[in-house]
Amino acid sequence: MSLAVQIRQHGGPEELNVADVEVGQPGPGQIRIRHHAVGLNFIDVYHRTGLYPLQMPAGIGMEGAGVVEAVGEGVTHLRVGDRAAYAANPPGSYCEVRVMPAQNVCRLPDGIDFETGAAMMLKGLTAQYLLKKTLPVEGLALGDFVLFHAAAGGVGLIACQWARALGLQLIGTAGSDAKCKLALEHGAAHAINYSTENFAARVKEITGGKGVKVAYDSVGKDTYEGSIDSLRPFGLLAVFGNGSGPVPPINLGTLASKGSLYVTRPTLFTHMATRESTQAMADDLFAVVRSGAVKIPIGQRYALADVQQAHRDLEARKTTGCTILTL
Ligand SMILES: NC(=O)c1ccc[n+]([C@@H]2O[C@H](COP(=O)([O-])OP(=O)(O)OC[C@H]3O[C@@H](n4cnc5c(N)ncnc54)[C@H](OP(=O)(O)O)[C@@H]3O)[C@@H](O)[C@H]2O)c1
DSSP, rough: OOOEEESSSOSSSSGGGEEEEEOOOTTTEEEEEEEEEEEOOHHHHHHHHSSSSSSSSEOOOOEEEEEEEEOOTTTTSSSOOOOOOOOEEESSSSSEEEEEEEETTOOTTTTEEEEEEEHHHHHHHHHHHHHHHHHOTTTTOOEEEESSTTTTTHHHHHHHHHHHHOOEEEEESSSSHHHHHHHTTTTTTEEETTTTTTTHHHHHHHHTTEEEEEEEEETTTTHHHHHHEEEEEEEEEEEEEOOOOOOOOHHHHHHHTTOEEEEEOOOOOHHHHSHHHHHHHHHHHHHHHHHSSSSOOOOEEGGGGGHHHHHHHTTOOOOOOOEEEOO
16 A cells, blocks of 8 residues: 555646555556655646646656665666666655556666655656757857756756756746745856746846847746747747647747747657666766756755645745655
């Protein structure tokens, strides 16, 4: 048996309830993992509200770290007793123990503790594919400017540090002066409070009128127009989230008139479609964390029983960095 958070219908944080559920044996391609910590992500809110619909009843949560308890047929990269961490489908990581597909579960290297593992896999692998693989046609070079919204959030503070390590000048936005300070402390070259400032105008100022090569936009509805206005010709708008709501259809003519722009709507799980690509991305993340270039900033910890409050705080923009559920 395991304590697990379930929802019976889409809705507010009050739909998140802890239940005692039965946990079976792993089938082919699966493992059973006992979590030591679980990561919270904004996608969990989309799953809860139904922006990304789930079949009911549903588990919630896509990130965790713990110890492998049992291994199903055909799983060769994990053994019983391994320390492991993951970002993976299907949702259901808000629990003590679960059976799940093994493909996206990686062995956690020595020197990376469970809380760090639980906090960093979904957010860190997202920063990885954004900064390394979601690039303008001519790529990114040392000193290039990129714009990154919600820079003091979970993905954001990891991206600030990783961008600095790559020699990029990340212009971060955030909803308060305190959050801007945090982004700067984590490696953002510039920070703009987009609650009080016109960020597109500030980006133009900072870049000497040119604009950035890429705008990484997870805020969506409230920011995408400003993101387009922050791009230089041939620039790339990478919309990877809906913090303020989904981006409505964009008129392709806008991309022409603003300078032959590109738009993409990437998701982590396209990049993690195979065991090989998952491990290669994870190895890159593990290396940058073990080197100390990227420190995983855990801003909040909640008990599993306090999961409703954790969701309220995440949606109310009260959190910074990564959030975990402790077990
Ligand atoms: N496509 C992918 O592969 C992928 C993978 C991972 C994450 N994501 C996306 O990346 C974003 C960041 O994820 P995260 O888990 O690290 O969350 P997070 O950044 O810690 O939290 C979301 C942040 O978005 C900002 N925000 C702006 N407008 C908002 C609004 N109306 N309501 C709520 N928040 C608002 C807030 O920061 P300020 O107060 O500073 O504005 C808030 O703290 C999310 O949109 C998520 O869906 C996408």
